[in-house]
Amino acid sequence: MILVNGRELDEHGLRARVKLRREHLLYTPELLELLDRDLLAVMRESRDQGFASLHGLRRALDEEDEEKDRRREEGSRWRRLVSATRREQEEAEAKSGEPARPPAVLEPPLGAGGEAPPPQPEAKEEKKDEKRPPLRRMIAHVVTMRVVQGVGEGYFQQLKQFNIFATRELEILQRLLRSGNRGPYPGRDRRGGVWLSPRPAWSAEAARYAAGLCGTGAVVVGIPGHALVEALWEKGLLALAVDDHARAVAEAQSRFCPARYHPRPLELLEAARVGGADLLVVPFPECMEGPRLEELLRWAGRNLGAGGRVLLGRGGGEARRFPYEDGFVRFWPAAYLRGLLEREGFAVEEREEAGTALLLGEKGAEG
Amino acid sequence: MRIHQICARLKYGDAVTNQVMRIHEAATSWGWESHVYSTAHDDVMEEVNEGLPEYRRRYLKNREDLLVFHYSIYDRNHEFYDDSRNRRVFYYHNITPPEFFAPYDAFMAEYCRLGRDLIPSFRNCDFAISDSEFNREELLEAGFDAERTGVVPIIVDTGEMGGEYNRGLVEELSDGRVNVLFVGRIVPNKRVEDVVDIFAHYHHGINAHSRLFLVGTTLLMGYNQVIADAIYGRRLQGRAIMPGWPAGVTDADLRAYYRAAHVFITCSMHEGFCVPLLESMYFGVPILARESSAIPYTLGGAGICFREVDPPVVAEAIEELVTNEELRSLLAARGKARMEDFRPSSALRTLREYLSRFE
DSSP states (O other), rough: OOEEEEEEEEEHHHHHHHHHHHHHHHHHSHHHHHHOHHHHHHHHHHHHHHHHHHHHHHHHHHHHHHHHHHHHHHHHHHHHHHHHHHHHHHHHHHSSSSSSOEEEEOOSOOOTSSSSOOOOOOGGGGGGGGGHHHHHHHHHHHHHHHHHHHHHHHHHHHHHHHTTTTHHHHHHHHHHHHHHSSSOTTTTTTTTTTTTTOOOOOOOOHHHHHHHHHOOEEEEEEOOSHHHHHHHHHHHHEEEEEHHHHHHHHHHHHHOEEEEESSHHHHHHHTTTOOOOOOEEOGGGGGOHHHHHHHHHHHHHHHTTTTTTEEEEEGGGGGGOOOOGGTTTOOOOOHHHHHHHHHHHHHEEEETTTEEEEEEEEEEEOO | OEEEEEEEETTTHHHHHHHHHHHHHHHHTTTTTEEEEEEEEOSSSTTBBOOHHHHHHHHTTTTTSSEEEESSOOOOOOHHHHHSEEEEEEEEOOOOOGGTTTTTTTHHHHHHHHHHHHHHGGGSSEEEESHHHHHHHHHHHTTOGGGGGGEOOOOOHHHHTOOOOOHHHHHOOOOSSEEEEESSOGGGGGGGHHHHHHHHHIIIIISEEEEEEEHHHHHHHHHHHHHHHHHHHHHTTTTTEEEETOOOOOHHHHEEEEEEHEEEEEOOOSSSSSSSHHEEEEEEOEEEEOOOTEEEEEHTTTSSESSOHHHHHHHHHHHHHHHHHHHHHHHHHHHHHHHTTTTTHHHHHHHHHHHTTTT
């Protein structure tokens, strides 16, 4: 119930409007499916993916923890070994009264008297590190260990910090991924390349087909790339091309076609008193609001004589990419467009030329 | 008279903090000695917070003093209320029922539950004030004495609303599209997903030259995900926008959004007062709101209420509000009149009436 100051605000009227829109197919089956879609399933899927990512991250961190503990344990073992060896060495020195030779593992390359022993054949294969005295070796090893531990610690801290912000990062990543259409949603492939897609343009074949329908002159409302206007212009059949999209107009003008910019094309048509045309091409009826489109087709009914044609683009196929662009209004159902044309006396036929879905209305002799 | 105010946190821009500061200023202007304490504060409010230990040390046992205890979230500072020998006024700002948070944040839900469970323990206060009739009814349900309860609405500084706004943003938003606005924290009790659903019907079915702005700070990652999924699921990318996500927008930008808005909509299921309604009234933006909790009290007939979310029908109501100039003017006029009821002077007069009985 809708209330204004405790009284119903014509709620029945609002409901009637909803019904009317449905009856006039303004809520297409696709749109109804979109609006009635159970979002819970979609949410569950993306939430599960988020949890999976978090779980993976957590596991990676745990593994890092284990690796760090293992390294630390190894470091302690090595320190214990070194101190035990030194202890044994000191005890041996105390017993014999002279410096004992360190065990093989810590054997220095120098002799007991400090003179370099004659080079042994296998000495060449000894590592440089093993030629150092035990204390230096130990210090070098400890320093190395400290550096490794320090680097590991820093890395570990970074990972922890990352963990703190992981949830936030994941969320942002998901947003980015979705905006790049690599998100976990069905139909992403179909929507691929939406964001930077240019305005849909008609192919040269479709343009030739449209130009072939024209006998005396054509009016183009909405410029679907330069191919159509060029084809008409070359044949001397372009009466007027108008668009409310500045870039499309500029592109056509750059090819010396008489294209005009106007936010309300019908007003321009009325003002320019375009006469003698027998073809009206509206490539993007979805860019026009309902009343404007009706008025335009009414103009066509009045001004196109017998045999006159109206060619409407259908927002299917490639044009599905169009909804995301500024200026999009809505894809009109075929039944609605057909009804508008038939009301103005056009016989309607659905066609597809070079991948472009079209609705062709042709006025009979009696029209 | 000496008046002490205790609240959980002093945070610049927060509604409860604003109320505390207005009362502090008013009490000082009445010649009373006023002190403010809180458990936590931000940098801006650091100088205001005198610290709860100070209150315990110097004033806790003064029987002549007056303690106003602001309650909007569970906090251990209720122990100061319990121990106080002052005459005590319990100021209830409402706590969101835990069930709204439970699916998203168990910790937050538990805090809400603790907070609400504690309400009956404040019945022994000398007087209880709430900032809406709805909140007062909650107090009565909790067993408070009706004779010792009163309502003092949130004191909204209309002067601040009329402050500087981002003119560039207003120009940018005034491009012929219909701007549907929601303002508030993006939290589960606000049912922002319902707003998105309604807007989806409006955008896809009625007027594609429209966009929705969800202006507010976010709190729960899980709920953010719900809103993001609602937007993507209804194919409203680039049409439903959360400016300043996740921290919200500046005051100047907020005023710009109000100025450029054609309709304000909220589907909130639980509001203690709902300040954005007053802000919308101030800017003459027609309001469409779910008839729940304190919303009808605050709205007072200055907007359209709906009881159930039937998206296509509410979407038609948006269209009606956008296109019906007569209705817009009527609601704008009613909004201005309703604003008069919330004038700071009248709220402070009522507050003084309540507090003067302790003089």
